[in-house]
Amino acid sequence: MKNKYLVINREGKIYKAEKYLKLKQCSYEMNICIRREVLSEKWESVNMSDYISIANKLGFSWEDNSQIGFLNYNYKADLIRRLVEGYARNLVNKVGMSVYEVKGSNFFDLKHPVVQAYAGLFGDRLFQSNDMVMSYDASYPQFNLASKMRLNEKDFPFAHFSLSDCYRFEQSGECMLLYRNRRFFMPDIHPYFKDVNQAWEWYPKFEKQLLSAFELAGKKCVNIAKISSDENWEKYKQEIIKIAVNNNKEVLVDIKLGGEEKYWIVDIDYGIIDKLEQFREIGCIQIDVGNAKRLGIKYGDSKYPVIIHSAIPGGIERYIYMLVDNYKGIPIDFQPIQLRIIPVSEKFVDFGMKLIEENNDIRIDIDDRAESVGKRIKMAHEEGIANILVVGEKEESSIEEIDLLNSVRKSLCKDVPFIQIGWPRKVSMRI
Numbered sequence: 001m002k003n004k005y006l007v008i009n010r011e012g013k014i015y016k017a018e019k020y021l022k023l024k025q026c027s028y029e030m031n032i033c034i035r036r037e038v039l040s041e042k043w044e045s046v047n048m049s050d051y052i053s054i055a056n057k058l059g060f061s062w063e064d065n066s067q068i069g070f071l072n073y074n075y076k077a078d079l080i081r082r083l084v085e086g087y088a089r090n091l092v093n094k095v096g097m098s099v100y101e102v103k104g105s106n107f108f109d110l111k112h113p114v115v116q117a118y119a120g121l122f123g124d125r126l127f128q129s130n131d132m133v134m135s136y137d138a139s140y141p142q143f144n145l146a147s148k149m150r151l152n153e154k155d156f157p158f159a160h161f162s163l164s165d166c167y168r169f170e171q172s173g174e175c176m177l178l179y180r181n182r183r184f185f186m187p188d189i190h191p192y193f194k195d196v197n198q199a200w201e202w203y204p205k206f207e208k209q210l211l212s213a214f215e216l217a218g219k220k221c222v223n224i225a226k227i228s229s230d231e232n233w234e235k236y237k238q239e240i241i242k243i244a245v246n247n248n249k250e251v252l253v254d255i256k257l258g259g260e261e262k263y264w265i266v267d268i269d270y271g272i273i274d275k276l277e278q279f280r281e282i283g284c285i286q287i288d289v290g291n292a293k294r295l296g297i298k299y300g301d302s303k304y305p306v307i308i309h310s311a312i313p314g315g316i317e318r319y320i321y322m323l324v325d326n327y328k329g330i331p332i333d334f335q336p337i338q339l340r341i342i343p344v345s346e347k348f349v350d351f352g353m354k355l356i357e358e359n360n361d362i363r364i365d366i367d368d369r370a371e372s373v374g375k376r377i378k379m380a381h382e383e384g385i386a387n388i389l390v391v392g393e394k395e396e397s398s399i400e401e402i403d404l405l406n407s408v409r410k411s412l413c414k415d416v417p418f419i420q421i422g423w424p425r426k427v428s429m430r431i
Helices: 017-021 028-038 051-057 075-092 113-119 139-147 196-217 230-247 291-295 316-324 346-358 373-382 393-397 403-410
Strands: 003-008 014-016 060-062 071-073 098-101 107-109 132-134 158-167 183-193 222-227 251-256 264-273 279-288 306-311 339-343 364-366 388-391
Touching: 003 017, 003 028, 003 230, 014 017, 017 028, 028 222, 028 251, 028 264, 028 279, 051 060, 051 316, 071 075, 075 158, 075 183, 075 196, 075 316, 107 113, 113 139, 113 291, 139 158, 139 183, 139 291, 183 196, 183 316, 196 230, 196 264, 196 279, 196 306, 196 316, 222 230, 222 279, 230 251, 230 264, 279 316, 291 306, 339 346, 339 373, 339 403, 346 364, 346 388, 346 393, 373 388, 388 393
Parallel strands: 098 158, 222 251, 339 364, 339 388
Antiparallel strands: 003 014, 003 251, 060 071, 107 132, 158 183, 183 306, 222 264, 264 279, 279 306
C-alpha cells in the first residue's frame, strides 16, 4: 500500500516528512520516527536496554510450559498488573460520560455472523482453532451487547468498558516480553456517539486521560496519525492539526492511498521512542464509522452510531513496558514495595513492625535479616526499592520526625489504587 507521509509541527504548519527531517526544529523523537516508520531505516541502537533484566526482577517472564508469547507473572508482577488495571479503570471513569463496565467470553464461534464480520478485519493475527477464535480485543462482547440495546439519540454518548484477556497470534520472532505477547490484558473502552462531530468533541477528553498516563510514567508521548484516505485527510485535517497545536507536539501523519476500505477514518497512535530507538505504540484512539452497520448497532429507525476504540492507559503489559523502559525507574505508585525499613539491629525490628502497622496506606516491608546495614541497603537497591528507612534509637525516640513516610505518601498519584501486599512483611520469612 502506498502512503503519503506528512509532519504537523507544534504551530500547526504541515511539511512533507522527508523535508521536515532536515529541519532544525525536528525533534530527536520525530527524527527516529520518520527514519523508522517512513524511510524504513534499520540500525542497531548504541544504547543498551536492560528492560528484560528489570522485567525479570519485577517478576515478569515467559511461561516455560507454554508456547512463546505467553507470560508468567509472579507475586510482584501480578501486583503491578492489578495496579495498572485499577489505574485504567479510574482513568476511564474520569472521562465524564456514562461508562458501563461489562465482561464477556474470550472464545468465539467464527460461524456466528457478528464474530465472522469483525474477525475478517484482522487476518492472520487471529488466534484460532478450526471454527473457534480467541478474542482479539474486547469488541466481540461489547458490540454484541450494544446491538441488543434499544438506543435513541438522547442516549449518546455512553461507553462500554472491559478489562479482559486478549489473544493475538504474534509470530515467534516478533514476540517481545511485555510489549508483544500472544496473550495480554486490555482495558478496552468503546464510546458510542450519534455522529462523527460528537466523536471529535469528546476526543480531547479521552486524549487527556491517555496523556496523563504518559506523564505519570515520565515518558514523552509521540503521535502517529493514520488517516484512512486522502479524502478523509482533507475532511478532518483541522482536527488533526488541533492535536498537534493543543498539545504543543509534532504529529507524524500517515495517509493511506491504496484504496483499501477501512472501517475507521482516523487511527491515532500514542507511543514512545524507547531506549532501543524504536517507536512503540502504547495506546491509540480510533474513530470507527463502519462497524456499527456491519454489526447491527443502530439507534432510531436506521441510524448507526460512530464508535471510538481506545485503551487507556494502553494495553496493560505495554504500559508496564513503558514503565520499565523509564531511565528513572518505575513510578512509586506501581512499585511492589514503596518503602523498606532496615533496623540497625534486631532490637529495633518490633519498632519497624509498629511503623508498618501505623502506615498501612503505603506498601512497606522490613529487612530483618542478620546482615550488615550496608549489605541490606545494597540488596534493597538491587531489588529496585527506591525508598529506604534505616531505623535505630534516634528514629524510635522521635517517631514524629520521620519525614520519609510523609514524603512517600504525598508523592502517590490518587488515580492509582492502593493495593496492599499479601506476602510476609519480614524479608526473612519469605520463600
